[in-house]
Amino acid sequence: MQSAQKDHRQDVGEALTSPVQGHLIDGELRAGADFYEVVNPATGRAFALCPSATQQDLDDAAAAARREAPAWRARSAEDRRALIADFADRMVAAAADIAPLLTQEHGKPLEQAKFELTVAAHHMKQLSAIPIGDEVLRDDEAKGRVLMRYHPLGVVGAIAPWNFPIALAMHKVAQALYTGNTLILKPSPFTPLATLAVAALARDVFPAGVINVIAGGNEFGAWMTSHPGIDKITFTGSTETGKKIMASASATLKRITLELGGNDxxxxxxxxxxxxxxxxxxxxxxxxxxxxxxxxxxxxxxxxxxxxxxxxxxxxxxxxxxxxxxxxxxxxxxxxxxxxxxxxxxxxxxxxxxxxxxxxxxxxxxxxxxxxxxxxxxxxxxxxxxxxxxxxxxxxxxxxxxxxxxxxxxxxxxxxxxxxxxxxxxxxxxxxxxxxxxxxxxxxxxxxxxxxxEVPFGGMKDSGYGREHGQMGLRSYMELQVISLPPRA
CATH class of the missing domain: 3.40.309.10 (Aldehyde Dehydrogenase; Chain A, domain 2)
Known part of the structure; x- marks a missing residue:
């Protein structure tokens, strides 16, 4: 999807404007200099403009997420859970206002758009209630103790699809933030507007830099997967794109979770x-x-x-x-x-x-x-x-x-x-x-x-790599550290 220049509104007419305030970067809503058209699939015609992010926007988001990562990690899981629940409640309260935007950019019936927003909030609360504490692998007087500690990876890059723009994005948001990571979220260029509207709600909940939401074309996804300031990529989308992400992420050995196509x-x-x-x-x-x-x-x-x-x-x-x-x-x-x-x-x-x-x-x-x-x-x-x-x-x-x-x-x-x-x-x-x-x-x-x-989900063969949801999915947003202690004296 191509970006338009700043004077693009003159080309398409003054009626075509952006209904959102901009990207969420380091706690601020940043208006874009460039825009691209968002099409209403019920008509096949553009109905709005979306700001298109630059590489500098991504660099700024990555720097903010990296800066805030230690403080966010230091918070307790209970504290992070409470903020996620607050965010979820604000989504539910705003569902009637955001749903029409989701329907226009996606095409789904209005009641289903409202349901997507409310069910996304429900799943965010469920995901952030799953235990993620450390484990004791062994506690033996002769062999000693072995502890398994789980640490946040750092900065997560989440790339969401267009079929359930809010629900599938917010699943990633909840898993990343609850496990102590900071986040950069990119919605699909086909359905960015409702996600940016939801991001405006997050600004008043989380510390600046914890969650960043940036819209852009397909080239923006490539910037994310190769960016040295991002430690993990979680992607939901096509198998073909998933393979490209795996190749791109390999240069920096990013952790990846790929939930890809299916022929169920x-x-x-x-x-x-x-x-x-x-x-x-x-x-x-x-x-x-x-x-x-x-x-x-x-x-x-x-x-x-x-x-x-x-x-x-x-x-x-x-x-x-x-x-x-x-x-x-x-x-x-x-x-x-x-x-x-x-x-x-x-x-x-x-x-x-x-x-x-x-x-x-x-x-x-x-x-x-x-x-x-x-x-x-x-x-x-x-x-x-x-x-x-x-x-x-x-x-x-x-x-x-x-x-x-x-x-x-x-x-x-x-x-x-x-x-x-x-x-x-x-x-x-x-x-x-x-x-x-x-x-x-x-x-x-x-x-x-x-x-x-609470149930892990993912695919075999070309349908994915890794799992989302459940404790297994949450662990994929964390790094395992084994601590081996000697036998007690």
Whole structure:
């Protein structure tokens, strides 16, 4: 995404302005000299300007975070937890004001935008309640004691995605700050405005320099990953970008956590209860227009249930009301950006053109400027179809048949992704035995996509590196120090 010059407002008209005060750097809201356009995906047109940060802005933020790191680290976990809770409460109080901005830049329905803000605050409180104290590995009179001490890494650089701009950013904020680190947060250039609005709330809670929030284009992310003043990068986004981050961060041996793409499969066994399966998958596959890393993106259904499942799922999906998120009756918004819109259109067109493919519902693509695709279910595809093999990240779902469970497990595992999966059966123990054989970081039984702060989350294979959430995720923001003491005299 390219930055515009200072006189850009003259090019696009005076109506296009910035609704935010600027970046949060060292406790001050810094207005930008340059701006770039932010597009409303419901119209396909720019609706606001966002300040674009410079390398000097990043240097200033890194210096402030480094300066404040010792004092922040010296605070107790309880003290840091209390400030995070205060910040979370202010987010909830401001949710009704910030949500319209989130809806305009993202496209999601207004009520879902409000929910994202409030649930983000809830998870911040949960994450900062998880114990992170030191541990005693051994206490033996003959061998001595071994203590495991956990220290903050220093300065964390967090790069957030556009699909849940607030929730996924604030998860990183809570984990970094609670574990005693200071932070530089970069929102996606597609969805920066609501995050900057939230940052203005943080200014009145945390000491200057503890949290810095800076918006910029893709080049800004590259500056962060190579910056010598940043000790860890936590990133949520595409696998391709994650690999670039890993390469860039290696020069300074930064610690990294990468929560990357997924092609989550749902496996519906022949004894599954469709009264449970259909609403569960209708939500997990199409909520947020399918733009969720752990959304259901392909479904394997036992042959005996296939036709009934597809018929019922199509009816459930047809209940969605596709439209501008600012319209009160909308339940499903557009794709967030034109790049993703074009990508999903390509997957859809390729799938429809394949022999045997059948569109059971949906398949319509907006032609009037907005990035809308109706919720779509397609059957009759082979496993080698790009819609099946790759992560579409949109409201287009392939449903495939199987007759042998072992064959279905092998087909699901034949993927470069391994983020999540689900198994559906009336027999939970049977489902568990199947779940254990799926190569995915999380496998749900009779549900899909449950997000819990105390449970570690991350992927296998190309779906990520490390874990977020839970004590394991919090520890990834800390450095382990082993202290070995001699036997007691």
């Amino acid at each position: 499969a749902a496996l519906v066994l022949d004894d599954a209860d469709l009264d449970v399966v259909v609403p569960g998958l209708a939500r997990s596959a199409f909520y947020n227009s399918g733009q969720i890393c752990m959304a259901t993106k392909r479904v394997y259904v036992a042959d005996s249930l296939h036709d009934a499942f597809v018929e019922r799922l199509a009816k459930a999906v047809e209940q969605h009301r596709l439209g501008d998120g600012m319209q009160a009756n909308s339940t499903l918004g557009p794709l967030q950006n034109v790049v993703q819109f074009d990508k999903v259109k390509t997957y859809l067109a390729g799938a429809v053109a394949r022999d045997g493919a059948q569109v059971k519902t949906g398949g319509q693509v907006s032609q009037d400027g907005g990035y809308f695709i109706t919720p779509t279910i397609i059957t009759g595809l082979d496993d080698d179809a790009p819609l099946v093999r790759e992560e579409q990240f949109g409201p287009v779902l392939p449903v495939l048949r199987f007759t042998d469970v072992e064959d279905a497990v092998a087909r699901i595992n034949d993927s470069r992704f391994g983020l999540g999966a689900s198994v559906w059966s009336r027999d939970v123990e049977r489902a568990l035995s199947v779940a254990e054989r799926l190569n995915a970081g999380t496998v749900w039984v009779n549900r899909h996509g449950v997000n819990e702060s």
